[in-house]
Amino acid sequence: MTAQSNPIERPQGPTGIFSWVRRNLFKTPFDGLMTVIVGGVILSGLWSFLQWAINEARWSVITENFSTLMAGLYPTQESWRVALGLVLLTTLAGVSWGIWGRMFAATAITLVVGVILFILLPAADAATLGGDGFGRYLGEEVIPLFRVLQTPVLVLIGSLFVGYWVGRGAKAVQFKVAARVTMTAWFILVPITFLLVRGLLPNATVLPFVSTNLWGGLLLTFMLAFVAITACFPLGILLAIGRASKGPTVGKLHPPDTWWLQPQWWVRLLYHWWRGLGYYPLIKLFSIGYIELFRGVPLVTVFFTANLVAGFALGDTQVDAVVRAMIALTLFEAAYIAEIVRGGLQSLPPGQAEAAKALGLNPILTMLFITLPQALRTVIPALVGQFITMFKDTSLVAIIGLLDLMGMANGVIAKPGFTERKREAFVFVAIVYFVFSYGMSYAARQLEKRGSGAARRG
Amino acid sequence: MGQFLFVGAVILILGWLLNNMRIGLGDAGISISYGFLSNASGFQINLGLNELHSRTDTYANAFWIGFLNTMRVIIMGLVLSxxxxxxxxxxxxxSNWLLRxxxxxxxxxxxxxxxLVQLIFVYAGILPSxxxxxxxxxxxxxxxxxxxGLAIPALNPTDSSTIWYLLALGGIVGGYMIWRARRKMRLDTGKVTYAAEIGLAIMFGVGAFTWLVMSLIGSSPFMVSLPRIQGFNYASGExxxxxxxxxxxxxxLTxxxxAFIAEVVRSGIQSVPHGQWEAARAQGFSxxxxxxxIVLPQALRVMIPPLTNQxxxxxxxxxLGTACGYAELFFVARTMSESVPVVPVILFVMVTYLLISLAIAGIMNVLNSRFQLKTR
Amino acid sequence: MKRISILLIVTLIAVVALPLVSVQAQDGGLLAKVRERGNLICGINGGIPGFGFVDTANNTVSGFDTDFCRALAAAIFGDATKVEFKAVAAADRFTAIGSGEIDVLIRNTTFTFGRDAQQGAEFGPVIFYDGMSIMVRTSDNITSLEGLEGATVCAIQGTTTAQNVADATSGKVKVEVLTFENIDQVIDGFVQTRCDAVASDQSQLRAKKATSEKGGEWTILPNTLSKEPLAPAWKAGDAQWGDLVRWVVYATIIAEEYGVTQGNVESQLTNADLNPEAKRLLGVEGELYKVLELDQAWAVNVIKAVGNYGEIFDRNLTAAPLSFERGINALWRNGGLIYAPPYR
Known part of the structure; x- marks a missing residue:
């Protein structure tokens, strides 16, 4: 743990593996000690994990319950709808990647190797690998897992690639148009996927209604996150505007030290405070109250209230448990989004709004086209961080009895035969969450680079 | 005015919800009041350090135990994280590649x-080890x-502990005042005054000294209670x-x-201009x-607001104590909701968390303004 | 700014009012509400083999308790699939009943005075007579309650067993009671030796002992420490709904008494020698079904969907891996406690 004390680029010393090791791992004796200790910890950790994963873990809990973990009790004959929605979303993600992102050699190689593995491994004859140790692990654990995953993974990688090349092509032809179309497609596709999965009407011949209580597993996790992210964003922006709304500047009062002894000062201060709230004091107060209330309580108590207590207050009105969880998550996260957006609004120099006003733009247009876009651009990292948090937070619905990925994992390990497979199930859950959260943050970093670059160019 | 309409609508909706609740609860014959707090709970909570909730204790006591357990986690978690x-x-x-x-x-x-997944892993990982x-x-x-669990010796207060508390408190206050006074002296006169050393010695010395004296005269403020293994468990109450x-x-939680605080720290340190590093190293600082x-005090200014959020x-x-069976406030509230009306229970829990949040935010705001002033 | 405020108003109202514009049920009893909604919401336990668990092989939820949910759906809709299963934690059961989150709770729930009188719940006929026992590790050589001095006894949070173990041991032995949210966490703690004993309903203990890899190393103490009559529960105050749940359960018992099974129910409809009570039940004679506002064939639908009480029991509990015996849950004729009032 030594200094990062040379901010100025030092001329590169001799290259080669030994000098790299010396420079980066054994610069000082303390550094060397650190390297040895840290390296030892890493190796022993990896070793015991591999030991467990290969010799002890039995992954049949995943392979045999795969469809349940993915889609819950969603009717099997309708599950093509989920698959179609997923393919559409992945293709669009690929298109966006092609337009805004770059294909790194490492990513491409990983994907290609993945495809080859997923084609070759499942075809292998598991029986010939029998015995014990690594052979058993490969034959009994890895190959069945790859067999289960083969079709979905290949289809998804395929649609990602197709989307990527379409995106590249479109970008080469007309960048602006392609970008706009893709943006719009995202806004349209999310509700379409929702409708596709949920169905149009009960008892309809085309796309019959699938009750939300049959949604489960990763599907439910995704749907909760998607709906909440889409819905809390506008609500959060409105709350932020409500809280940031200002009136004419109010001067500073200078109460005497003993103001609390003088009732007329109470009145003056109260009035001053009220004026300070701006043109819309009630809306500002509501926004502040809302934001602080939701930011002050744990999400799990909000879910608990929405799904187990709210029924008391709803009377004869009935709302699906899943829908209520969605509403609860939306209301809760909107408060956080509002604070992030407000931070962005406050970071803008006042000259922007003043200039717009001078040009004769009305306030709503100023907000929509001048201040808000700039504010949002500055807070993209924080917003994505919040969306990732939201995605992970959906796991709390398992506590109130919804069968999302987490809840389904709990349900699966209660089954006879899988009761000792808790670790495997939760390792799988953790990996799934990691893949998607990391993917989101990776995409956000790309977008951020792109965004700031565009700003500099423009 | 639109905003009055809006607030009117909000009030209407809230009123509708409350009215529904009144009717619904009335139909089910559930009364909403905190009268249950003084009733015996019927369940037992053994988690806690010394205190224990037995089945004849009241619901109020169960809340109290849950609150204590929550505060314990929060305070320890804040420091450690x-x-x-x-x-x-x-x-x-x-600069070490591996470490970085x-x-x-x-x-x-x-x-x-x-x-939630991490908590399950931690609990499942701790027990077998x-x-x-x-x-x-x-x-x-x-x-x-x-x-x-980890059993450590405990200090149980005796009759004379109140006197000791007062004496020790006096020592701490006195020591702090002496510290301030001597520091002012140093700033005024430039003499070496050992302000911190003397102040700290008095702050803790008084307590230790009076403890010693009280023990010598036979009325020790605390009884040391040593843990003991008995059968399946540690002997209870020892x-x-x-x-x-x-x-x-x-x-x-830590x-x-x-992990989130680490990112706050990293961006805080990176926000300090490199010139500061160079200047300090040039002066011979390690x-x-x-x-x-040099760096952390300046970084703190940027770090405190995101740190508050964390x-x-x-x-x-x-x-989330439910993931590892820890009886914190929400866990206790859920246990209770099996036998008492849930609405007052969950309301109580939410208000308590709200107050805890406000307290933390308040303390951090004070800290924030202190730091902003100091650096100016 | 003005228009922004209006936008804000409209959106906020829309969001807050969203729940209000959704399905508005008609005023009336729970039965009308359930019919309006088109399915029955049944609170179950998602984690006990044999009673209620996620059956991934059949993409559904299976078990003894869940079969009674299906029976109820069959009686109301003539279709046993029109049921929505909602897993609720033990601690949240009565909250869910009170708030109307579930129409009926069939989740190995003990019928007690407090729950009946204070918690706004109402109980139906007992469908499984259970009792609390304590499970210990065989290697610990505990044979009686007294042997538990100082032990950590684990139980499920918010259950009668967590309270009963405090009752049973008070004054005799000092135990530490540790509670977890569900039986899996409890068993986990037991496997990890955090708990020296598990206190729970015998049915759960036996189910877990039978399905855990380490089950062979555990012993269930023979003494039954409490009565745990497990019964369906619903929100108090709806007599019609209560009658319905009660008589659907009784129908399965009466069917067993007269040998009406899933397989022979069709042919029994035309069987002239069938006992008149069974004939009334199957809707062949009389018009009693009208009182319940149900279909003439409601009991037939129930039996067709899940079978009689004995069949439900055998399918879920007698079958491997649980291998329960009927014991006190046999029909009264065979010396058990399962008894239905006459259907007339």
Whole structure:
């Protein structure tokens, strides 16, 4: 743990593996000690994990319950709808990647190797690998897992690639148009996927209604996150505007030290405070109250209230448990989004709004086209961080009895035969969450680079 | 005015909800009041350090135990996650490739998986690594470590402890005042006054000295109670027992919050201009001296607002005790809701968390304004 | 700014009012509400083999308790699939009943005075007579309650067993009671030796002992420490709904008494020698079904969907891996406690 004390680029010393090791791992004796200790910890950790994963873990809990973990009790004959929605979303993600992102050699190689593995491994004859140790692990654990995953993974990688090349092509032809179309497609596709999965009407011949209580597993996790992210964003922006709304500047009062002894000062201060709230004091107060209330309580108590207590207050009105969880998550996260957006609004120099006003733009247009876009651009990292948090937070619905990925994992390990497979199930859950959260943050970093670059160019 | 309409609508909706609740509860014959608080709860909570909730204790007592357990997690978690965040944040900027990347991998893994899963792993990971009670590890103290928890000696107050509390408090206040006075003297006169040394010595010396004197005259303020293993467990009421559930939730929350704090620390340190580093190193400060005396104080200014958010998250996340069987406030509330009306119970829990959040935010705001002033 | 405020108003109202514009049920009893909604919401336990668990092989939820949910759906809709299963934690059961989150709770729930009188719940006929026992590790050589001095006894949070173990041991032995949210966490703690004993309903203990890899190393103490009559529960105050749940359960018992099974129910409809009570039940004679506002063939639908009480029991509990015996849950004729009032 030594200094990062040379901010100025030092001329590169001799290259080669030994000098790299010396420079980066054994610069000082303390550094060397650190390297040895840290390296030892890493190796022993990896070793015991591999030991467990290969010799002890039995992954049949995943392979045999795969469809349940993915889609819950969603009717099997309708599950093509989920698959179609997923393919559409992945293709669009690929298109966006092609337009805004770059294909790194490492990513491409990983994907290609993945495809080859997923084609070759499942075809292998598991029986010939029998015995014990690594052979058993490969034959009994890895190959069945790859067999289960083969079709979905290949289809998804395929649609990602197709989307990527379409995106590249479109970008080469007309960048602006392609970008706009893709943006719009995202806004349209999310509700379409929702409708596709949920169905149009009960008892309809085309796309019959699938009750939300049959949604489960990763599907439910995704749907909760998607709906909440889409819905809390506008609500959060409105709350932020409500809280940031200002009136004419109010001067500073200078109460005497003993103001609390003088009732007329109470009145003056109260009035001053009220004026300070701006043109819309009630809306500002509501926004502040809302934001602080939701930011002050744990999400799990909000879910608990929405799904187990709210029924008391709803009377004869009935709302699906899943829908209520969605509403609860939306209301809760909107408060956080509002604070992030407000931070962005406050970071803008006042000259922007003043200039717009001078040009004769009305306030709503100023907000929509001048201040808000700039504010949002500055807070993209924080917003994505919040969306990732939201995605992970959906796991709390398992506590109130919804069968999302987490809840389904709990349900699966209660089954006879899988009761000792808790670790495997939760390792799988953790990996799934990691893949998607990391993917989101990776995409956000790309977008951020792109965004700031565009700003500099423009 | 539109806003009056809006507020009117909000009030109408809230009123509708409340009215429904009144009717609905009336139909089901449930009364909403806090009258149940003085009734015996009928269940038993054994988690806690010394205190225990038995089935004849009241619901109010159960709330109190839950609140204490929550505060315990929050306070320990705040301290530990700050330390971990600092270490990992600094490691993240280390010139050692291995260390830097280990920190990065740690942060990415923690930040991209749900806390609920992590808590399950921590609890499931801690239990098997502890020895059974029959082969409990004996540590100095005497203390014991086993799957039943860490048992350490406890100090039980006696009749004379009130007097000692007052004396010790007097020592702390007096010591602090002397510290301030001598520091002012140093600033005024430039003489070496050993302000901190003398102040600290008085702050703690008075307490220790009076304890010693009181013990010598035979009315010690505390009785030392040593833990003892008896049959399946530690003997009850002897020593203090830190249950593995508490350790699990503290470790889980520390790891989770620490990873987020590490990123706060990293960006805070990076926000300090490099010139500061160079100037300090040129003056002959060592790396850690530079960090401690020059960089971190400046970084703190940027760090406090995001740090506040992380502290608030930690406080709120302490409500996930159910993942490792820890009886914090929300856990106790759910246990209660089996036998008493849920609406007042959940309301109480939410208001308590709201107050905890406000308290943390308030303290951090004061700290923030202090730092902003100091640096000016 | 003005228009922004209006936008804000409209959106906020829309969001807050969203729940209000959704399905508005008609005023009336729970039965009308359930019919309006088109399915029955049944609170179950998602984690006990044999009673209620996620059956991934059949993409559904299976078990003894869940079969009674299906029976109820069959009686109301003539279709046993029109049921929505909602897993609720033990601690949240009565909250869910009170708030109307579930129409009926069939989740190995003990019928007690407090729950009946204070918690706004109402109980139906007992469908499984259970009792609390304590499970210990065989290697610990505990044979009686007294042997538990100082032990950590684990139980499920918010259950009668967590309270009963405090009752049973008070004054005799000092135990530490540790509670977890569900039986899996409890068993986990037991496997990890955090708990020295597990206190729970015998049915759960036996189910877990039978399905855990380490089950062979555990012993269930023979003494039954409490009565745990498990019964369906619903929100108090709806007599019609209560009658319905009660008589659907009784129908399965009466069917067993007269040997009406899933397989022979069709042919029994035309069997002239069938006992008149069974004939009334199957809707062949009389018009009693009208009182319940149900279909003439409601009992036939129930039996067709899940079979009689004995069949439900055998399918879920007698079958491997649980291998329960009927014991006190046999029909009264065979010396058990399962008894239905006459259907007339």
């Amino acid at each position: 700050t330390v971990l965040g600092l270490v990992v944040g600094i490691a993240r900027l280390s 990347n280990l920190a990065l991998v740690f942060i990415e893994i923690i930040q991209n998986t749900p806390l 502890l020895p059974g009670i029959r082969n409990a590890a004996e540590l100095p103290g005497p203390s014991y470590l086993s799957v039943k 020593g203090a027992i830190i249950p593995p559930e508490l350790v699990a939730i503290i470790i889980g 790891l989770y919050t620490g 790396y850690f001296q530079t960090l401690r005396l 502290y608030l998250n930690l406080a709120k996340n302490s409500s």
